[in-house]
Amino acid sequence: MAQIIDGSGLAKDIRCELRKELEQFMAAGHRAPHLTAIIVGEDPASQKYVTNKMNACKEIGISSETKVLPASTTQDELLQLISEQNSNPNVNGILVQLPVPEHMDERTICNAVCAEKDVDGFNEINVGRLALDMEGIIPATPQGIKAMLELSNIETFGRNAVVVGRSKNVSLPMAILLSSDGKNATNALDATVTICHRYTPPKELAKFCRQADIIVVAVGKPGLITKDMVKPGACVIDVGINRIKDEQTGNFRLVGDVDFDEVRQVAGHISPVPGGVGPMTVAMLMKNTIKAAKSQVAYRSD
């Protein structure tokens, strides 16, 4: 029976360490880092995510503000707000909760947040830096998964990993972090990585998964990863968040992309949904905010 990777517990420990780190930073005479979250429209899931992030800020001691804009906001108005936050020296981190409304170009928005305050790591410059194994800001979800693997003592060096999905915010940076050189600035994981996606034939997906020591799945399809696709002892990280109706109770509940009850019988480690990757993502966003604040202080004192 697989060991369950307790993302909630690990994230709590990380938040506790970040709180101490922040206390030291402020004891050295610096003000608390400030994170501005921007949310456009009234998507309930987005509101929940932002609330979780703001609660984590509060717990750690990061100053924060949520700017809620109506869904009718124009792209230019949003860009103007981002620009003000970019040039405001009291703001250290900026996040725009995705998705933005359909009349906006998500990529334009992500690139508008200046690289130094881009705590989501979605700006093209931070993406480039990650791809080049350079110091920069790494997207929170893949960074959180890396921490989960490390804290669970999962060996990755020279092992086979599969990333299912090819999203630019999770899967691609995950694949880069898994496959790159551990001796460079990102301390990457030196695994052999296969990127599977919607056009990978199901038979091939199953084969690559069965060969993998680590499987990271982030596609949004409940039950995609089944027991027969997992090598005994493999580590399975589930990034999916799917809201499904429980046939018995009629209530909705969250499930991932992995058939958890089945797969846990063969996997060596498995992350649950909820309580797995989600809280780790929030913790890493906090880590990125503190990192951004520290590097802005260092830059100003140059």
Add this chain to the structure above:
Amino acid sequence: MAQIIDGSGLAKDIRCELRKELEQFMAAGHRAPHLTAIIVGEDPASQKYVTNKMNACKEIGISSETKVLPASTTQDELLQLISEQNSNPNVNGILVQLPVPEHMDERTICNAVCAEKDVDGFNEINVGRLALDMEGIIPATPQGIKAMLELSNIETFGRNAVVVGRSKNVSLPMAILLSSDGKNATNALDATVTICHRYTPPKELAKFCRQADIIVVAVGKPGLITKDMVKPGACVIDVGINRIKDEQTGNFRLVGDVDFDEVRQVAGHISPVPGGVGPMTVAMLMKNTIKAAKSQVAYRSD
């Protein structure tokens, strides 16, 4: 017996088309695009590469200049020269021939070339744009390999590809181009991609290669890819350039990373060394230079 992908012949056709494209561009009243190549030190291989590139410029009608700096040039002096070229409106493309001397930081140099004139596609912004499937400048070698696959009618959609190596100039952009979504700006290839590297155990490397419909190898190890590692009918693209001594004649000759004579017996398509990827790389550098010049003209007339 494998069909040989004639990189020299394909590149000649592409240069011919680029020449026509350039004639039209100039007939519309624009001056010839100008490429500045910078070479630091006296590495004979680097000199040869730059000469090949300058000859291609001449054939196509691109104006070019090679600036040769002594190996003792400081990094600041090189950065100063790059900065001058960045701000010179008569220069459309800049390439710094790699490797730079050991007292310089290659990454700092690559990032110093402004993204708009970075015809090598090595600047962090262009790397980020490629990773995000955005319009930008794509490194010449992976772009040349993509053209080879397309011009040879090699199906990639949903097929298995292996990239052997994880260099930032060739392998990583190749893996991104192979795996990304064909419907986005980079017209990527929608394959399932496995990235193997120095820490992939040899047995695993052989297994992944045998599962592959397309193998791209770029590591610099003669004879790494042998017949038993190749699925009958697969397409094998050899990026390696290794100078080895011929035991019979005592002369040096260039070979790739593939055991060509053996592998051609089982592969469906194979690219030779020399005459495969090399000339395609040069042709794509020319394409990037013309693209850069055109987008600079468009930008100025906005």
